[in-house]
């Protein structure tokens with residue numbers, strides 16, 4: 001791809017989307033006021049639109065090198081990807097655990113935080129029983145929820161039946177358009193925990209735009225990079241209609 005093509009972007013609402021390889025694009029747009037919040041490819045052979053998810057160790061490690069010394073929250077899946085991330089980015093300041101229900105034995109993902117400390121006060125865990133008399137009183141008194149710790153279990157993975165999952169018909173069957181959508185709520189929480197109001201949120205592996213929707217809903221500037229034009233177009237459409245994908249009660253539990 002010619003240099004000028006790499007640096008073309010589409011402006012959507014508060015953000016910019018680059019179609020291309022994060023390894024080529026990010027070094028050209030990196031700035032100090034950016035925080036990387038991302039769910040990188042898993043390197044386990046997932047079928048994406050046009051990306052080989054089975055890279056050699058050195059190629060996989062090269063995905064992370066451009067983010068060295070930046071503030072970053074990187075979701076690790078599977079957890080042994082930390083073997084490749086740490087040699088490139090160093091030891092994380094913190095590791096968070098996102099726990100969820102699923103029908104497989106692994107029911108959590110670790111999220112490594114680099115070059116910043118999460119501000120746990122910026123995110124509350126929504127009350128499970130807001131109609132309870134005692135809880136109603138707390139809410140009336142201004143409480144947004146209970147404390148958020150370094151592990152949490154109130155956000156579920158995006159299942160095929162989830163409202164935010166993008167599905168299509170293939171041979172008469174409903175199949176997911178993107179194999180591994182991440183919940184918008186998770187990206188909203190990470191933005192609240194790991195960035196300041198004036199920082200730009202960057203997702204170098206944007207997929208179908210969960211981070212962009214999260215940043216847009218929180219009034220933040222953002223940048224997305226993604227290999228697949230199809231996923232970029234879906235992100236653009238979704239960000240234009242971001243209100244459809246956001247739980248406004250959850251948004252209330254965040255300080256941003």
Ligand SMILES: C[S@@+](CC[C@H](N)C(=O)[O-])C[C@H]1O[C@@H](n2cnc3c(N)ncnc32)[C@H](O)[C@@H]1O
Nearest residue numbers: 021022039041181182205207208209210226227
């Ligand atoms: C785990 S998925 C991210 C999914 C995203 N969080 C969402 O909710 O849609 C990783 C994405 O990274 C993209 N990708 C892989 N390697 C890339 C690279 N070098 N540069 C840009 N995008 C890349 C893949 O096409 C895939 O959509």
